[in-house]
Amino acid sequence: MPVNLIFHPTDLIRILPEIILTVMGTLLMVLDPVLHRRSSNAFGHLSLAALLAALGGAIYACTQAGPAFGDMLIVDGFATFFRVLVIVVGILTILPSYRFLARQDAETSEYHALLLFSIAGQCLMSAANELIVIFIGLEISSIASYVLAGYLRDDKRANEAALKYFLLGSFATAFFLYGVALIYGSTGTITLTEVRAAITGQNAPSPVFVGLAAALMFVGLGFKVSAAPFQIWAPDVYQGAPTPVTAFLSAGPKAAAFAIFLRIFMTAFEPIGAGWEPLVWISALLSMTIGNFAALQQTNVKRMLAYSSIAHAGYVMVALTARSDGGTAAAMFYLAAYAFMNMGAFAVVSHLSGRGERYQSIDDFAGLAQKQPMTAAMLTIFMLSLIGVPLTGGFFGKFYIFRAALESHLVWLTVLGLLNSAVAAYYYLRILVMMYMHEPGEATAGVEPLSLGLRAALVLPALGTLFLGIFPTWILNFATRSSVLAK
């Protein structure tokens, strides 16, 4: 045991992204009094630079793939995929935030510092190979996001969102921790591969303990990914949080939570897969159905996208139900596609919402196509991708997921899932109808021109969505190769 604790210099390279993000986050807080009066954009630039550096770091770390700090962390293709994903989500969060924070007269330094900490936590989650490290990563990511959700202190809804997110989130983490404790108690180890060995080995612990531990972890992670029946918090939190933060919450922490979900259930609990498959099956179906049918009735865009995000979590759960490498790869691809299309959609919402986030209703999109054809065209791409129309990333994501499901003989789940996506078309179309088929209203008449940051925040995800839709091979190959590594 003590031998493992001696660390090598390469270990530091393997956690390069976390180091960069943490150092920069701390630096931003220290610099706050110095830079504050000169320029509020400086913090944005600095954190953008930090994220780009971390992106480079994550890719460089991948060239030195291997375990770090004993077996606590593992840097492999799987980890790198999710690290890059959450860092890109971070970049796409910061770009629309410039304009958003200026419009709400909000402080910028803490915002960016918290964002960097949260992403650092998610990077750690992606690479964690041991339950305690997973827990630490989860906490770093979550605590920073609780604060971010309530960042606009004067906003009643934001306060409500933060409180709700914090209370329910703490419960969920506690559930997860109970699961970890049970596993440690019954197997004597917390490293995922060793847990797997212990479950299948000769002195296997009672299946009751292991099953209970898996169930508790499922509850905790189900909450983090907002899968039914643990989705109750999502609509309120998504609606109340500042729009760029909502975008971030729907893509970053969710992707990282799915990463550990995949790691834990495809590695440690893979041998008892037949036991948890029905649970995930039901959760997947419930998430898709509740998400889509509830979204049909929403008038607030953020709330609608919150329900839609529950539904999309359901699609990823379908991939988990498949319990195969193909399923893991499909989930990874889908999370990447979802990050692009959702970040883009939220960027438009943030652009349109105006001071004090007054304009959040679907009706406020009326006539956007006449006022700003480019913005409308971009949002059209994101909506079509969320519906799952071919030549967009969303379509290929769904396609891969349902292919994996059919290969695992989940015919009914596939049929119900696909029918669900036809239902979903209705509420996404409502936004297109508003933008293209109605005359401009108050919100669109006074819409400000696109700033540089916003333009980038729209064009990059749009290109990403189309790229994943037309040339998915590259990303998919990477996902397929690294899906094997999740074990």
Add this chain to the structure above:
Amino acid sequence: MNLLVVVLFLPLAGFLIALLVPRSSPQGSRVWALALSLATFVASLGLLYWFDRNSAGEQFTIDWPWIAAPEIHFTISANGVSLWLILLSTLLTPICVLISWRSIQNRVKEFYAFLILLEFGLIGVFLAQDLFLFYVFWEVSLVPMYFLIGIWGHERRIYAAVKFFLYTMAGSVLMLAAIIYLYVRAQTFNYPAILDMLSSGRLSFDRGEQLLLFLAFFLAFAIKVPLFPLHTWLPDAHVEAPSAGSVMLASVMLKMGTYGILHFCLPLFPSAARTCAPWIAVLAIIGIIYGALVAMVQPNMKKLVAYSSVSHLGFVVLGIFSFTQMGLDGAVYQMLNHGISTGALFAIVGLLYERRHSLEIADYGGVATTAPWLATTFLITTLASIGLPLLNNFVGEFLVLQGTALANYTWTVYASLGVILSACYMLWLYQRVFYGEASEEVRHHVFDLNLREWAAVVPLIVMMVWMGVYSQSFLPPVSRNTARILEQTQVNVPFRVELKRGAEVSRAR
């Protein structure tokens, strides 16, 4: 360079360039759209020229790898049926550009961009030989039509557009499930390869499996056709769409459904198709009679033509599920005929609307006195539509009825009612709109065809006569292809049916 690539990608390139035309110059958008669609038409004529009419197989095949895993190829080719459907699309697009010249005045640039994108999607649907690629085109053609109806339509356009989108989407997701299932079983999306595996017995489905797969495909196609009782989106979409939208929808988009049935459903799932044939034929006959009866009582011209489409498409489905050579030939011919004559009907109704701003039959009367040429073209189209000999629909309907009679004589009797009813509602429509006393509004607003409108209508009239008088120009490649399809439907069929087919053929002789 393969000509098929030109025909397919010219519209896509044209769409991208159309987006660059400045918004301030609507005339530029119109001219560009016209030039491009004419160029595409000329290219597709080249296709016709180099098409080997003596071969039943796929021609101009292109096979480019697209996505590595799962292996998806960009595979396109043309056959005796799709060739004509492509020509129909490329012929009607410039006509749609012409009839929209004046009637579309706002957001002109987007209108023509969407119209050209629609052409790209439609041609792609008829060419795709990779199931995945087919689904891509199937869905891609949906989006521009949704916008065409939703932005430039009439009063209840949004309702109609959303209904159109959701109906099609709901049907096609099950088709997607079936396509993925086929892939999981066959490990390829390549359609000819799958057929090959089926005929050599390397791939086979048990009864229940085949039935479910057939229904999943058929539902998507039946919604598009539309087969009774899945037709309710059609009248809404037709009435609310701008005339160009109605023309493209009726003439080409509905054929996506019947083409799909013919090209995919029959060869892939022959015994399920035969099992379901009586049920589907009954639905088709109900559609023929119901569509005609409902058309008769419509006060709105577009709605009347829309319901007449339900009736006419019933003939196509009936012909296909007669499983006879004549029935299939007639079905394909009827697909083309319906494209030409109903396209012309919608176009001329659109011209009337442009003048009088009303679609209500009661607002017209006496148009023949103020616009004699317009009345004449409409008359020829009406006569074609009701199946007068020497005009195109006669040939198609005759073949369908003859083919059906070989399969089941009772079906023919009921289906023939549709022919009679179509004469009733169309001639009655003609009488109410064109004869009688011309009201004040009609006399002041309804003037005769101008040169642009002549250019739009005349090609269609010429085609009606040509296809009615000399069907030999069109039918041989069709027959070769349908004969091959019939042959493919023999695979996996129980002996009993085989016997019956033999009897039919001998009786046909």
